Amino acid sequence: MNLRAIAVGSLKRRKGKAALVVLGIAVAVAALVLVLSLVLSLRATMDDKLSKFGSNLVVTPASSRLSLSYGGVSVAGAGSGEIPYLTDSALQEVRSVPSAAQVTAAVPVLLQPVKIDGRTFLAMGTDVAESSTVKLWWRVQGRVPTAPGEVLMGQSVRNALGLDPGKSVTINGRPFTVTGWLEETGAEEDNLIIMPLEALSDLTGVKGRLNLIEVTAASTGAVDQLTKEISASVPDASVVSVKKSVEFTNQANSSLAGFGLTITLLIVIISGLVVMITMLTSIKERQKEIGVFRAVGYKQRHIGKLVLIEATVMSAGGAIVGVIVGSAAAFVVPLLVRSLSLTVTPNPLVIVAGVALAFVVGLLAALYPARRAAAMDPAAALKYI
Amino acid sequence: MAIVRVDEVSRHYGEGDARVVALDRVSLDIERGDYTAIMGPSGSGKTTLLSILGSMNPPTDGRLLVDDIDVYALSQERQADLRREYIGFVFQQLELIPYLSALENVMLPLAILKESGKRERALDALCRVGLDERKARRLPSELSGGEQGRVAIARAVVNNPPIVLADEPVGSLDQTTGRQILTLLRELADGGHAVIMVTHNPESTAEVDRVIQIRDGRITCDERPEICTLPEEEGEALPVGGVAG
Numbered sequence: 001m002n003l004r005a006i007a008v009g010s011l012k013r014r015k016g017k018a019a020l021v022v023l024g025i026a027v028a029v030a031a032l033v034l035v036l037s038l039v040l041s042l043r044a045t046m047d048d049k050l051s052k053f054g055s056n057l058v059v060t061p062a063s064s065r066l067s068l069s070y071g072g073v074s075v076a077g078a079g080s081g082e083i084p085y086l087t088d089s090a091l092q093e094v095r096s097v098p099s100a101a102q103v104t105a106a107v108p109v110l111l112q113p114v115k116i117d118g119r120t121f122l123a124m125g126t127d128v129a130e131s132s133t134v135k136l137w138w139r140v141q142g143r144v145p146t147a148p149g150e151v152l153m154g155q156s157v158r159n160a161l162g163l164d165p166g167k168s169v170t171i172n173g174r175p176f177t178v179t180g181w182l183e184e185t186g187a188e189e190d191n192l193i194i195m196p197l198e199a200l201s202d203l204t205g206v207k208g209r210l211n212l213i214e215v216t217a218a219s220t221g222a223v224d225q226l227t228k229e230i231s232a233s234v235p236d237a238s239v240v241s242v243k244k245s246v247e248f249t250n251q252a253n254s255s256l257a258g259f260g261l262t263i264t265l266l267i268v269i270i271s272g273l274v275v276m277i278t279m280l281t282s283i284k285e286r287q288k289e290i291g292v293f294r295a296v297g298y299k300q301r302h303i304g305k306l307v308l309i310e311a312t313v314m315s316a317g318g319a320i321v322g323v324i325v326g327s328a329a330a331f332v333v334p335l336l337v338r339s340l341s342l343t344v345t346p347n348p349l350v351i352v353a354g355v356a357l358a359f360v361v362g363l364l365a366a367l368y369p370a371r372r373a374a375a376m377d378p379a380a381a382l383k384y385i
Numbered sequence: 386m387a388i389v390r391v392d393e394v395s396r397h398y399g400e401g402d403a404r405v406v407a408l409d410r411v412s413l414d415i416e417r418g419d420y421t422a423i424m425g426p427s428g429s430g431k432t433t434l435l436s437i438l439g440s441m442n443p444p445t446d447g448r449l450l451v452d453d454i455d456v457y458a459l460s461q462e463r464q465a466d467l468r469r470e471y472i473g474f475v476f477q478q479l480e481l482i483p484y485l486s487a488l489e490n491v492m493l494p495l496a497i498l499k500e501s502g503k504r505e506r507a508l509d510a511l512c513r514v515g516l517d518e519r520k521a522r523r524l525p526s527e528l529s530g531g532e533q534g535r536v537a538i539a540r541a542v543v544n545n546p547p548i549v550l551a552d553e554p555v556g557s558l559d560q561t562t563g564r565q566i567l568t569l570l571r572e573l574a575d576g577g578h579a580v581i582m583v584t585h586n587p588e589s590t591a592e593v594d595r596v597i598q599i600r601d602g603r604i605t606c607d608e609r610p611e612i613c614t615l616p617e618e619e620g621e622a623l624p625v626g627g628v629a630g
Contacts, residue, residue, distance in 0.1 A: 001492045001503065006485065013484035292480045295441065296494040296540070297469025299462050379442040382476065 003302065007309035010286075017282045018310075021275050022317040025358050028264075028271035029322020030329060033354040035260035037330035041344045042256055056223045057215040059094060059230055061086050062238045085209035090234050094213055097229040102222035105134045107214040110197055112204040114171050121157055123171070123193040125200025128152065134216050138189070141165065142180020145195055148202070151176045152194040155184040172203050268361060275314075275365035283307070283373045290373055291381025300374035307370035308363065315362030319355040326354060386453065387414035388547050388579050389438060394447030396433050396602075407433040408444070409602040415581060417547055420574035422590045422610065423583045425599035432552065434599065435583045439472055439550050440464045451548065469494055473541030473578075475551040475570075479533050481525040481540075487511065487532075488521035491539045510539040514569055531562035538569050542578065549573055551582040555589055567592055 011018045061084040094106045110125040128144045142165030145152055151171070153163060158181040163169055167178045171193065182189055201207045215230070217223050223241050230239045283290070290303055327346065334342040396408040407430045415421055425431040436442035437449060440456050449456045451471050456464060473494075481490050491507040511521050514535040525533050534554065541549050551570060555563030571592040574580040582589065590596050596613040598606035606613035 001485075001489050001496045003496060005489070006482075006493075006496060009482075009484040009489070288480060289482060292474075292476065292482065293493070294465070295439065295468065295474045295476075297465050297544075298497060299465040302497050377441075379436045379439075382436075382441070382480075 003306055004309055007306050008313060010306075011310055011313060014282060017278055018314055018317075020278050021311075021314045021362075022321060024271045024274040024278065025315055025318025025362050026321035026325060028268040028361050029319055029354045029358045030326035031264045031267040032357050033323055033326025033350055034329045034333070035264045036350045036353060037327065037344050037347060038333065038342070039257045039260045040347055040350065041330075041334075041342045045342055056217040056220065056241060057226060057230065058240050059086065059090065059213040059215060059234060059237045060211070060240065062236050085206070085211060086213065086234070086237055088208045090210060090237060091213055093233045094215060094230055097226065097233050099222060099225050099229055102218045102226055103215060104218050105130055105214075105216040107131050107134060107216075108197055108210045109212045109214060110200050110204075110206060110209065111211045112200055112206060114193065114200075114203065116161065116169060116171055116193075119160075121193050122191060123195060123200055123203075125195055125197040128194060128196055131194075131214075134214070135189075137185060139183035140180045141183060142178075145179045145199075148196055148199040149176055150179045150195065150199075153178055153181040154190040154192040154194070155182055156190040157181075157193055174203060268357065272361050272365045275362060276368060279307070279311070279366055279369040280372065283369050283376075286373075287376065287381045290376050291378045294376070294378030295382065303376070304370040304374035307373050308366055311362045311366030311370070312359070315359045318362060319358030322358060323351050323354045327351070387450075388417050388452055389413075389415040389581075390448075390450040390453075391434075391438070392448040392450065394434075394437060394444040394449065396430070396437060396442070397445045406602050408437070408599075410447070411599075411602070411604055412447075413597060413604065413607065415548075415579050417579050418574055418577050419595060420571055420580045420593045421582065421595045421597060422593040423581065423597045423599060424585060424587070424590065426585065429599045430602040431583050431585075431599045433602075435550055435552055435581070438548075438581060439474060440468050469497075469544060469546075471546050471548055473544065473546040473549045475534075475537050475541045475549065475554045477553040477556055479525075479537040481533055481536055483525055486522050486524055487516065487528060487536045488518075490525065490536055491521075491543050493540060494544050507539070507543055510543040511536070513542070514539045529562075530558050531565055534558060534562060534566045535569065538566065538573070542573060547577070547579060549578045549580045551580065553584055554582060555584070555586070563589070 091106060091108050095103065097103070107127055107130050112123050112125070113120050114123040115121075129146070132138050132140065132144050140152065142152075151169065153161070158164075161169065163178045163181075165178055165180045169176050169178055176195070176199075182194075184190055195203075201209075215226065217226050227239050227241050230237070293303060293306075327350075330344045334344055391411055391413045394408055394411045395406070398405045398407055409430075411430075411434065423431045423434060433442065437444050440449070440451070443457045448458075451467065454467065456467060459467060481487075482493065485493070488504070488507050488511065491510050492503055495503040495506065508518060508521060511517075516532060516535050516539070520528065520532060525536065528536065537554075538549075541551075549570070554566050554570065558566060567589060570580050570582060574594070582593070584590065590610040593610055596606065596608060596610045597604055598613055
């Protein structure tokens with residue numbers, strides 16, 4: 001027999017109190033597991049949605065002379081007499097960075113001024129199909145261009161030219177067919193004529209060059225790493241992260257996590273107090289028993305150790321119950337609240353955090369009772385004073 | 386050399402007007418093999434003396450020497466060691482741990498030791514008080530009062546301490562069981578233990594070698610039992626015999 005056997009025996013004897021302590025710890029653990037699971041799933045879902053909201057990174061030629069603007073990012077050199085371009089290999093290099101798996105889309109963009117009926121418009125040559133996949137806010141009336149002789153009009157251009165799908169338009173003296181137009185986006189697309197990259201290259205004679213590459217990361221968390229890697233792979237380019245969506249994502253995630261963790265912290269504090277008060281009551285009830293232990297030669301540290309062993313056993317119980325209940329709740333809550341449209345997947349880190357919390361709460365809450373028990377005067381405990 | 390020497394020990398509780406003198410300059414020696422009863426009316430100081438002898442209640446003045454060791458000059462930790470090595474307790478209500486079996490109760494003083502053979506020693510102690518292995522597996526609640534008393538005595542002697550302190554060991558037992566326990570204590574003394582028993586019942590002193598009577602914190606008699614007895618619980622007549630301090 002050793003102290004562990006005595007502690008376990010004591011817990012068996014006081015099943016009610018032990019169950020209360022286990023319950024207190026389990027509530028704290030379940031709350032943490034539930035909140036962390038939901039926050040992480042919400043973050044993943046939001047990340048996914050925001051990632052699809054557009055590019056996170058724009059790769060442009062490295063130049064300080066900027067004038068043309070698109071997507072909130074200026075394209076270097078226009079109006080200065082010389083427009084710098086990205087090298088031919090830039091697109092391939094972007095797609096070949098070490099974290100290429102984190103790249104959802106890399107869309108090449110060539111921006112060139114074109115003439116229609118003597119008026120100047122900005123034309124964008126790109127992979128129109130991929131671009132429309134990434135830019136979920138595009139609402140195309142008609143269809144996107146698939147052949148070199150086809151174009152898509154921004155809302156403002158369509159209004160200015162009065163062209164509907166199926167009509168022909170002469171751009172820089174060459175005929176094109178309008179396949180569709182974009183509903184008003186409120187962004188630069190409204191002023192663009194969009195056509196396949198090869199078509200604009202042929203039309204303007206700017207072949208094998210790009211003004212920029214729009215990169216969409218698989219998650220906002222990958223943006224910083226991709227920025228570094230693309231900067232290293234394409235040294236003559238400037239890589240700019242589209243901060244707004246990243247910051248919005250981070251801010252939303254932080255607020256959500258903060259709220260959830262504040263609630264959890266409150267639950268943890270209340271649970272810790274319940275555990276501590278229950279253990280203090282138990283210690284008081286066992287006063288005489290502790291007196292006997294001291295009388296037969298147990299030192300203060302032996303008594304403290306006994307209480308802490310009991311707390312450890314109860315913490316383990318609380319961890320098991322809490323992780324199971326919290327995980328079950330994390331799966332049930334999204335089913336009950338369908339508007340969340342969440343998919344919760346088991347996360348080992350959440351379980352580790354839950355188990356760690358159980359022991360932190362259990363042992364911290366037991367420290368004071370353990371000290372009280374250890375400091376108990378054996379003579380007083382045995383009513384000898 | 387006396388295994389226990391109480392040297393001018395006083396114990397006060399409270400301060401000022403609330404000051405109570407529980408023991409007043411008490412001195413005595415106890416040898417190995419002595420079977421001693423400490424008697425006195427309620428509030429006389431006998432339980433205080435027992436707790437001081439048990440290294441659990443430091444005196445206000447004076448010294449307790451156990452095997453020539455000044456007990457209360459030791460640290461709390463060393464006092465705990467000394468209790469384990471030198472002193473076995475038999476408590477008034479026996480105070481067996483209800484969730485531990487008889488064997489585990491006897492092993493209690495050994496549980497904190499890192500040594501082998503603890504179970505065998507506990508079984509041997511139980512055997513010495515007449516309990517077999519079958520009884521050893523039972524919880525205290527599954528044993529008779531007498532058997533519980535035997536377990537309490539086995540726990541007190543499992544470490545083979547030179548001193549056994551018993552606080553009203555038969556107070557809660559029926560007459561037959563009480564007699565068995567007193568006989569067991571006598572056997573312990575015959576085996577070389579210094580057995581010190583607190584009692585207020587003169588009948589419990591039938592087998593003791595020596596009675597120490599205490600009144601108002603002072604030893605009023607320290608003699609053989611037939612000489613040094615209280616006529617009644619709150620007895621008035623002082624016995625014939627040595628009167629200390």
